[in-house]
Amino acid sequence: MSSPMPPQPVSRADKRAHLVDTALSLFAAGGYHAVGIDRVLAEAGVAKKTLYAHFPSKNALIAEVLRERDRRFRASLAAFVDRQSVPIDRLAAVFVWHRQWFAEPGFAGCMFLNVAAEFHGEVAELQQLAREHKQAVESYLAGLLEPLVGVDAAPALAADFNLLLDGAIGVALVSGDAGAAERAWNMARRLLPATA
Amino acid sequence: MSSPMPPQPVSRADKRAHLVDTALSLFAAGGYHAVGIDRVLAEAGVAKKTLYAHFPSKNALIAEVLRERDRRFRASLAAFVDRQSVPIDRLAAVFVWHRQWFAEPGFAGCMFLNVAAEFHGEVAELQQLAREHKQAVESYLAGLLEPLVGVDAAPALAADFNLLLDGAIGVALVSGDAGAAERAWNMARRLLPATA
DNA sequence: CTGATAGTAGACAGATCTGTCTACTTTACA
C-alpha cells in the first residue's frame, strides 16, 4: 500500500498467467507461425528464461494458450446464454454472441480452426485440442437443444448447429461480414420443430 | 525422339508452371509459413534464380498459387456438376464433390480459408484473392439455384449454401469427418421449396 | 540475516528464412 509501484507493469506473482494471456492475444491476431517467441516476451515484459522455465517449447505454450482460450470461450458463451431463461432464447443467444465476436475489431477467426489450418496434422497435440474444443461446443449445444427437441434428437442437431457456426466463422473471416451469424441462425431455426 | 532423356525430370518449356504446381501441392499440405522457398525449389528441381525471375517475392508466388487453385477448383467442380442434367442433381453434385475432396488422403482444408487464417489482414492481396474465390463459388451456386428457386431468390440462397460448404470444410478439417458434406447437404435441402 | 527461489537482461548457438548475386551451362533461333 505504501509502495509506489508507478508502472506496475506486471503483477508480481503470476508471470506464467500473464505470459499465456499475452501469447493468446498475439497468436489470435497474428497467427502462430508469424508471431515469434521474442515478440511475445517483449510484449509481456518477461525474460526468455522464464518462458522456458514454465514451458518446454513454443508448441507447449501454444497448447496452453488453446486450453486457456477454450476455458474463456466457453465461460463467456455460457455467461451470455445464461442471461436468457427461455430455451429458444438461450439457443438464439449463441448466435448473437457469435455475431458480437465477429464484429470485434481484431477478429481473426477461430483459434482452433486456425491451428488446424496452420499445423495440419503435423502436431498431434494441437490437432487434438482443436478437436476437443469443437466437441465441447457441440456438447454444450446439445444441452441447449434438449429442452426443445428431446434428448434423442439433440445430439444430431447439435452437430448441424456446430457446422453452421463453423460456416459463419469462415464466412466472417474471409468476407468480414458479421451478418454471417444471423444467416446461420436463420438456417438453424428451420431445423427446429415448428412448435419451438 | 532419338534423344535419350532418361530422367526428364522437368518439362522443358514451362518451368514457371511447374514451379506453381509444386508450390500448390506443398502449400496445400504444409501451410504457407511452414513451407519455405528452399523446399519448394528442391521439390520442383528449379533454381532459386529462376523463381525470382518469375516472381518478385514469396507472397507473389503464393498469390499465383491461389489464382491457379481457384482455376482448378472451379474447373473440377464444374466438370463434376456437368455430369448431371437435372437441376436438383446438379446442386447435389456440389456436395458430393466436396465429400470426395474431404476424403482425399492429404486433405488439409480450403487454401483460401487457410490463407485468411495465416495472414489475417496483413497481406491485402492474399485476403482479396480469398474473398474473390468465395464470391466466385457463391455466384456459381446462384446459377445452379436459379432453375430451382428463380432468379430473385437464388442469390440469398447461394450465400446460405456457401456458408454450409464453409462449415463442412471446417468440420472436416478439425474432426476429419468427410460426412460433414452430407450433413451440409441435408440441411441445404431443407432450404429449397418442397417442389424441388 | 541468510539462503532458496524465481525473476531479469541478454549473449550465444545453430538452424532456417527470404532474397541477391556470381559464374557456368544449356537451349532456341536467326
Added chain:
DNA sequence: TGTAAAGTAGACAGATCTGTCTACTATCAG
C-alpha cells in the same frame, strides 16, 4: 554457327527463429 535468353548450382548477406546459458537481482520464509 553464333548470339541472346534462360536455366543451374550454390555461395552469400542479413534477418529471424527456437532454445540454452551465464551472471545478476529481487523477493520472501524462517
